Amino acid sequence: MDLAEPVNVTEVMFIKNPPLLSGLQGCRRFQSSAVGYSTMLLEADSERLFVGARGAVFALNASDISASSALTIEWEASPEQKHQCLLKGKDNKTECFNHIRFLQRFNSTHLYMCGTHAFRPLCAYIEKFVMSSQPEEGRDKCPYGPTTGYTALMIDQQMYTASQYEFRSFPDIRRNSPSPTLKTEDAPTRWLNEADFVGSALVRESLGSSTGDDDKIYYFFTERSQEQTTTYSHSRLARVARICKGDRGGRLTLQKRWTSFLKARLTCSLPEYDFHFNMLRSMFVMPGLTPQDTLFYGIFGLEWKNVKASAVCRFSLSEVQEAFQGPYMENQDSGSKWKEYTGKIPDPRPGTCITDTLRAKGINVSTSLPDDVLNFVRRHPLMSRQVQPLDRRPLLFRRTTDYTHMAVNVIEGLDGRTYHVLYMGTDEGWLHKAVEIEGKLHIIEELQLFDEPQPVINLLLSAKQMSVYVGYPSGVVQLPLSSCHRYTSCYDCVFARDPHCAWNGAQCVDVMAQADRSTLVQDIQQGSKGCENTEYDVVARSRSVRVGDDVLLQCELSSNLATPLWTLDGSELQGYGLNSGFRTGTDGLLIIEARQDQSGLYTCFAVENNIKVPTENPYSFFLLSPRNMEAIYLSLITILGGLCVVLTVVLVYVGFCLRVGNRGKYSLRAAASAYPNCKRHNRNRKHHRNSSQMELKTISSHCNGNGICNGVSKQHNGDIQEGGFLQIVPGEAHSSPNMELPPPAPPLPPTPQHPSPECDFPNGLSATLPSVLRRMKGNSYVLLRQSESESTSPLCYSFAEELNKILEKRKHTQLLPRPDESSV
Structure with a gap:
């Protein structure tokens, strides 16, 4: 060099x-x-x-x-x-x-x-x-x-690459330097057919081998299908290929070509729907305690470019080895008709690495292999047996999301079990963290990395630095593997089911940083145990509203997997039909044209894993009749009139002081700011998802066409005062621009039932009342945005705007489909 x-x-x-x-x-x-x-x-x-x-x-x-x-x-x-x-x-x-x-x-x-x-x-x-x-x-x-699809490894100062190297060349797997240089065959049978490579991995199967086996290099890619039969109707398929590290090519046949190249199909599908994910986007190799324990985690997508959907499947090395030990496929008539080969297989078995058995026969290197074996390898690179996922189905199937890259971390939970935690980046710049539990992925959180959508183009983990590194078009982001402080209560900490986090009685802490773990609470398997004795600091607040007003009691859920449950004076509210006087959504409870018999103590619970947890402070309010309202109005007018008189006296006094002697200066700003204006236009406070207080809003029907409402509302620094009359001005809610929806996508299989990201009604109706947390349609425990200002989706209306539409039209709400992603 x-x-x-x-x-x-x-x-x-x-x-x-x-x-x-x-x-x-x-x-x-x-x-x-x-x-x-x-x-x-x-x-x-x-x-x-x-x-x-x-x-x-x-x-x-x-x-x-x-x-x-x-x-x-x-x-x-x-x-x-x-x-x-x-x-x-x-x-x-x-x-x-x-x-x-x-x-x-x-x-x-x-x-x-x-x-x-x-x-x-x-x-x-x-x-x-x-x-x-x-x-x-x-x-x-x-x-x-x-x-261009590309993967490469530097192994013992030898470079192994796979790509389409030139503009019009065929895809190729090569060992470049030093010699001997090897590549794949393209005649008479092309071993790779428009292959798009996404990854490769070295598995040192020679370690501890009782047969003197060689190390293997595995390649993962998608290529055009060669099995044009009634069974395989897809144009492109996911593959895994294998070569032996010690391969030196053949002496005459397959000279400077691989003698150990074999490939098989990777399947990732929903068998009950006969639905297949054929496009391999990314592959992560998880080493085990021994080479035989190696696992392959793959991200799969659909052939349709205008349909966003992803599936995550994992494969075991033993399943891959079984496929390469199975029957071969044969290409007939030099065309595209492939079927399983049933003839005699030469000895030694074609495509195998040099082992102690072959060395005993005098075959120490691949150049010593017989010509009939090498000719068979040249014409039979494809295996008949498919590589099935370890769980026989995807760990995760998710609509509307295109995962691009993935990395996996292993951590031991407090229950002594080993858990695989997956970090998955999307094409829009989100990072999803999930834990594998009993063959399913539970998404712990979804984190928006950038203000503007940018695809994740690389992902690395560091157990030593406890960090995940994300590469994207304009930079690199470093994030901690876990942020347990985000969970502020025992149930938040346990429900999240994050193996990194546990409750210590006062706060959610990182398990790895705790020397004494005997008192920590964690339940990854069920996500429901350990917080039974948790006490809540419940303080009821009272509000007064007028009879006939429409009242919105807000209830923001911190978990995407929770559903709201409302009680009145300790009894669960029954029935939310159009004639019941109540409507419910994930943002809160709407009381339509409030009646006297609806006064009482309202409490919102988050129901998750069959456990009820109060989300906010209970809210009690009582209704005032028109006669009482008149008395209150007269009292308010009297008070305001008195304030105006006092202000007039102060102004006269100040003017007198300024005229007599000019002995000092007096600022009118303080005096003016100390008193509210007699007329004030109030706008609704924006309700953030992290707000610790529940707001009660009334939507008054006594408004003119300009959006100005009759009545007086008193506020101080945006907080509603006790006994104040609350109003929401129709049309002032933050609205989203109207966007034209994309053309309908090909039908996807239904997903298993789980809490809907839209609001669900007990009577089976779904209304367009999305919450801030759920508008991204996530099934994660918690969803965190990069910007607080992005509280609405361009395809969704705000809850307040939708409620105003309901109040104006008094019509049936629009039905929405069931949730469009889930853990399988």
Whole structure:
């Protein structure tokens, strides 16, 4: 390796971001003038996070990526190279740049990186974060384009890659350097058919092997289907392929070609609906205690590009091995008709690695394999048996969400069980945290990472730093693996079922930070035990409203999985029909044209896991008759008149003082501000999801066309005073712009029943009354937004606006479909 003088090293200062909101506490960010942070390498020992972007490579502090400065190597294509790229017909805004596609450790002193370099790939070595060699040819190591499917591994200073390397070339799996270089076969049977690679993994199956087995490299991709039969009707299918690390090719047959290449189909489907997810988007490899315990977690999508849906399936290494030990498929008539091969299989078995059994027969390397075995491998790369998920169905099926990348962490709960916690990024910049429980995924939280939607393009975990790193087009985000402080009560902490968190009697704490865990409360399996003796500080508040007014008692649920339950004087409210005088939604209880017999103590409970938990302070109010109202109005007018008289006297006195002697100065601002105006236009306070107080709102029917209501309302700093008359001005609620809905999507299978993100009525009706928490249609325990101002979805109306429509029209509400995502 030729090590030259340092080339083009500078230092980049990190760009500070605005203050983080409560939902993103503990978040750190790194940004620079570069874009496309698609490649990341985490080295726990050196506490360094290396990030490859467009035209630059960065070295960040893994414990805090937002530290004062970050080292960078600028590596951009020259103007001449960009011009040549433009002449080739490529995009001058996206493609004619040097996108870093490969960045891994070469040895103990050097890193190795490759970039597209304006459609002329180059690679180079890095030593002490300095480009230590002149760039070398990277055509066989790196794809030409920034979006071409690509995966690569550096194993024992040998580079294994898989991609479509040139514009019109076939996809290929290669070992590039040092020799011998190997690749896949394309004739007479093409081993890869328009393959789009998403990942690869080394599994050292030689460790502890009793047969002298070799290590394997597994590749994951989606390709055009070769099984054009009545059984396989899909145009593209998900695959797993395998090669042996010690493969050296054949001597004459399959010379410089893999002799161990085999591939099989990965299935991820809902069998009861015959519904298949065929597009593999991402794969995460979870090592086990032994190589045989290795698990593969995959994100699958649909072939339809205009339909958003995702499924998460996991596969075991033993299932993959069984598929490669099963029957082969055979291509007949050199066409697309494939069927299971039933003829004689040569010995040794084609596609296997060199083992002690073969060595005993004098076959020590693949170049010693017989020609009949190699010819069979050339014509039979596809296996007949499909690789089924470990759970025989998806861990999670979710509509309206496209997951892009995933990482998995293992943690031991207080019950002694081992739990897999998944972190999944979406195409719109959300991070979903979920825990696998008995073959199902329970989504713990959904976190919005950015103000504007940006796709997650990379995801890494660090158990040492207790952090998750998210790469996106304009930067990198670092988040803690858990934020237990978000759960403010025992039930919040236990219901979340986060293996990282437990209740210590006073607050929700991180389990890993506690030396004494004997008193901690945690229930991941059921999410319901341990808080039975919790006491609540309940304080009832009284309000008075007029007979005939429409009253909204708000009840904001902190959990997306909870349903509201209302009681009146301790008895559950029964019936919410159109004639009952009550309407309920996830935001609260609407009392329509309040009557005297509806006075009393109203309490809202959150029902989850068959447990009732009071959500807010109980609310008691009593109704006033018109006669009482007249007396109150007269009293108010008398009080206001007296205030006006006092104010007049003060003004006369001040004027007199100013005229006599001018012995001092007196500010009228204080006097004027000390008294409320006789007429005041009140706007509704915005109700945030984290508000600790329940608001009572009345929607008055005594309003004119301009939205000005008769009557007087007294407020102080936005808080409603005791005994005040509350009014909501119709039409002043925050409304969302009207947007045209997308065309109808192909039908998706129904999802199992669980609490609806829309509001459900006990009588089976659903009304368009979404809450702030549920408007994103999440089935997570808690959903946190990046910006508090984004309280409405462009496709949803606010609850208050919808209630006003109900009050104006007095018509049946629109029916909405059942929830469109769930854990399966």
